[in-house]
Ligand SMILES: Cc1cc2nc3c(=O)[nH]c(=O)nc-3n(C[C@H](O)[C@H](O)[C@H](O)COP(=O)(O)O)c2cc1C
Ligand code: SF4
């Protein structure tokens with residue numbers, strides 16, 4: 001697909017720019033399709049397996065398709081003791097999916113994450129990077145409604 | 149009661165971070181001007197004498213580090229700001245960058261002058277897209293006004309890997325590779341980014357630089373603990389009344405932090421333990437809370453100051469469960485490059501899980517202690533070396549909790 005090359009090309013002359021290029025691809029489609037990885041390897045002049053190795057190293061990158069909105073739940077110790085498990089249960093109930101899954105309509109994906117640096121109020125979730133700190137199980141439905 | 153001392157955060161809430169004029173009217177960029185009127189070695193000497201030590205965890209003397217890079221002849225050198233801030237319970241670098249980005253840029257530019265570098269990078273974690281925007285705005289404004297002279301700064305965004313906070317892994321990541329730590333030596337000040345002399349310092353470290361140049365080494369050396377002078381920004385989480393961030397002199401005690409600034413434990417419960425410095429820090433029992441937070445005092449009680457995260461747990465918490473969660477973190481974040489860590493973190497998690505589920509034995513606890521010793525000496529980087537610390541310190545201080553869970 002030519003469109004990936006278009007996204008990747010602007011980073012060609014940035015030393016070490018492949019990670020920035022992957023960020024740009026994911027900004028468009030929320031994951032890194034095989035073609036994007038192959039294109040990146042070509043643009044940066046490295047073996048495909050190396051480009052693949054970079055794509056799979058970082059937890060922010062996914063080589064599997066994901067939903068439009070990615071919900072990440074922090075399970076680091078401060079969020080853990082503040083009741084992250086209850087937030088997960090509440091999200092699972094609302095969305096009918098488990099961690100790592102995507103809703104049937106392709107809208108939401110649920111993932112676990114470690115600390116996202118918003119621990120001024122715990123537990124914390126993020127939706128497409130937007131943090132919600134000090135979330136209660138009761139608030140979950142309300143937050144999801146923002147993404148209708 | 150002890151009071152806050154806001155030096156790194158002196159502009160917090162007082163200036164608009166998106167307006168360089170605000171920073172300028174607060175005296176900003178005067179230190180860079182002053183530094184540039186001095187010869188580079190003089191700047192390095194001031195930094196050394198100030199006694200400033202890294203705020204990213206390892207506590208290395210900043211001026212000494214700069215001296216290594218200053219001393220080497222090279223066609224190119226780099227200044228890298230470590231803004232990867234992945235340590236659970238930590239958000240102090242975000243607070244600094246969000247509210248006063250120029251204080252970081254100024255510190256980096258002073259470093260550039262001191263070591264002879266014209267290119268800087270800020271490696272900011274992927275979880276902070278808003279901070280990346282703020283930094284880029286600040287850089288553009290500083291450039292436009294010609295404040296940075298010939299010093300360039302580029303922001304790179306991380307992609308969610310805790311190990312990339314380790315300086316050589318961070319360098320690999322800027323180079324576009326998997327973020328796996330390098331074998332050392334050589335250390336970055338000798339051969340870092342693209343094998344050129346490179347200074348990697350934490351955000352808070354750079355944020356201290358301008359004031360040291362402005363007010364002098366003696367002034368700074370006189371604040372807080374003698375061997376680790378200055379202030380530290382702390383972030384309070386867990387079972388504590390006030391989940392806030394504070395900046396205090398380094399001779400403040402843990403007790404003052406938790407019970408003074410933090411307002412103690414909620415719901416009339418009792419203190420059980422505090423883990424300082426992030427997820428690889430030791431758990432500290434009540435008997436040690438009169439200890440001051442500086443690097444060396446913390447070392448003496450087998451704890452760390454680390455990133456300045458302060459995670460409190462109350463008497464009702466199951467500490468074995470908390471440590472099991474932490475063990476999972478390390479298994480997940482181990483980059484897998486070296487076997488003692490790759491296998492060790494997996495084993496530690498397995499054993500902790502077993503004990504936590506009530507299926508473990510005293511032999512498992514003994515095995516954990518042995519495994520910890522092996523990992524501390526055999527792992528390639530700080531991640532694996534420190535991963536067992538929460539396990540060992542809780543076995544040592546809260547052995548009864550383990551005892552109650554094993555068969
Ligand atoms: C696993 C691991 C994670 C680290 N994470 C960070 C981090 O997020 N931020 C940071 O400044 N230093 C981190 N460090 C420490 C860096 O390797 C390095 O010592 C530091 O950036 C040096 O800067 P300083 O001297 O100003 O502290 C980490 C170290 C290890 C071993
Ligand atoms: S100690 Fe762990 S994180 Fe560090 S290099 Fe070895 S495997 Fe990677």
Ligand code: FES
Nearest residue numbers: 074079115116119
């Ligand atoms: S511990 Fe959950 S956001 Fe920091």
